[in-house]
Amino acid sequence: MQRRELLQLGVALGTVVTVPAVRATSSEMQDAIRGYANGASVKPGKVKLDVPPLVENGNAVPITVSVDSPMSATEHVTGIAVFNDRNPQRDVVRFTLGPRSGKALVSTRIRLATSQQLVAVARMSDGSYWSHSVDVLVTLAACLE
Amino acid sequence: MPTPHSDNMARTLLTVPTTAKRGEVIELRTLIAHIMETGFRPDANGQVKPRDLINRFSCRFNGELVCSAELYPAVAANPYFSFTMLATESGTLSFNWEGDNGFSQSESAVLTVT
Secondary structure (H helix, E strand, C coil), rough: HHHHHEEEEEECCCCCCCCCCCCCCCHHHHHHHHHCCCCEEEEEECCECCCCEEECCCCEEEECCCCCCCCCCCCCEEEEEECCCCCCEEEEEEEEEHHCCCCEEEEECCCCCCCCCEEEEEECCCCEECCCEEEEECCCCCCCC | CCCCCCCCCCCCCECCCECCCCEEEEEEEECCCCCCCCCCCCCCCCCCCCCEEEEEEEECCEEEEEEEECCCCCCCCCCCCEEECCCCCEEEEEEEEEEEECCCEEEEEEECCC
């Protein structure tokens, strides 16, 4: 069904119809991710970004990123970066890992200025990039600006 | 005149095991007291407070990189990190934080692998 038809249907029924827009990653964040990936394609998968879906206090939001990788000398994660959509800056944190890490598993606490999308990107030793994005709802924002 | 932070070290908290079995993957956790002023916030007079951030953190084992991080203003005050390390031999873990206004601090911990 076309969006127009759906809206007309809504009007016809005397109700307000809101069409949930598919939340596209903001172009600014896409640019930041592209910069991290050096132009290589970033595929969804392998990465798991754990963040509470509902955040009461944006000043310290716990996040954990894990990546499916054997972390061997020949096949490991070399980096993990986290990007955000609506803070003053797109970058959150960039980790560098290696075979010594044993596991690709990092946690930290971050600030979120408002409800937004977070994306974790992993860089593998074979030069591929993988990502996972999560939408977060923030009820009390961090004092970022 | 002392440069900021040079006269009083920031408090740190390391949660690391002292012993591990060979081949074990251990969890390392670090916390450091730091304001992480973003450089975006105005003070009571409407003036933007100058940026004061920790920019880099690294953990090395006998000199080899375990995990490092570049920190941006979105990292919460009192930066906390948890990560893992493969224990293969005994040695020294060194932790280093560097930031604005010449901030630099190091800590170390000894790990015995059996």
